[in-house]
Amino acid sequence: MRLGYKNGFTLIELVITMLVVAIIGGTSSASIMYVVQLFTYLPVEMQVRTTAHEVEDVIIEGSVDTRGLRYAKSIIDSSASQVTYSYGYPATIKYVRFRYNSNRIYMSTSLDNSTWTTEQAIPGNVTSDISVQPKGSQPPIFTYYQSNNVKFTPGNDVTYIKRIDVNIKVTSSAGGLKSQPASFTVSSGADIKQYV
Numbered sequence: 001m002r003l004g005y006k007n008g009f010t011l012i013e014l015v016i017t018m019l020v021v022a023i024i025g026g027t028s029s030a031s032i033m034y035v036v037q038l039f040t041y042l043p044v045e046m047q048v049r050t051t052a053h054e055v056e057d058v059i060i061e062g063s064v065d066t067r068g069l070r071y072a073k074s075i076i077d078s079s080a081s082q083v084t085y086s087y088g089y090p091a092t093i094k095y096v097r098f099r100y101n102s103n104r105i106y107m108s109t110s111l112d113n114s115t116w117t118t119e120q121a122i123p124g125n126v127t128s129d130i131s132v133q134p135k136g137s138q139p140p141i142f143t144y145y146q147s148n149n150v151k152f153t154p155g156n157d158v159t160y161i162k163r164i165d166v167n168i169k170v171t172s173s174a175g176g177l178k179s180q181p182a183s184f185t186v187s188s189g190a191d192i193k194q195y196v
Contacts, residue, residue, distance in 0.1 A: 048172045048183060052169075083098050084097040094110070099119065135169050
């Protein structure tokens, strides 16, 4: 007499099926992580890099209506978190101040070095989740050098300043991975020619 025929899967068939599903799941998880990073982390990283380069460009090169440190005629005031300089010819001298405060760099201008415009954050389109900070844990944002590449101590005669370095780190708290927020560091400098 023949034993009854049962419809179903054998143990070996079930184990092989589970193994195939595990292999497919393992390889597809890497692709899923890549897609998640592509659509969340990378756009924020690009925004952070763009912001860092815009801040650097405005400080060193200038904006539409203001020239940057590269065109400085003379340094008026210097500290680790602020620099004031002038540029232009005697009839059209303009004064510019860059100041670091509360995770932002602000710019203001003056025509007479006494009446200053309202400070504007640079760049103006920075969202609240992006912060501009010193490269290290503490200022200086601005580092000053004399003609022989010796660091200049703020408070001394500013006519000895021949170079200003700008060191910033831009970070974002949105869209980055928990273990590594989006950040980008920029260091740049300008020689102070002090044209007469």
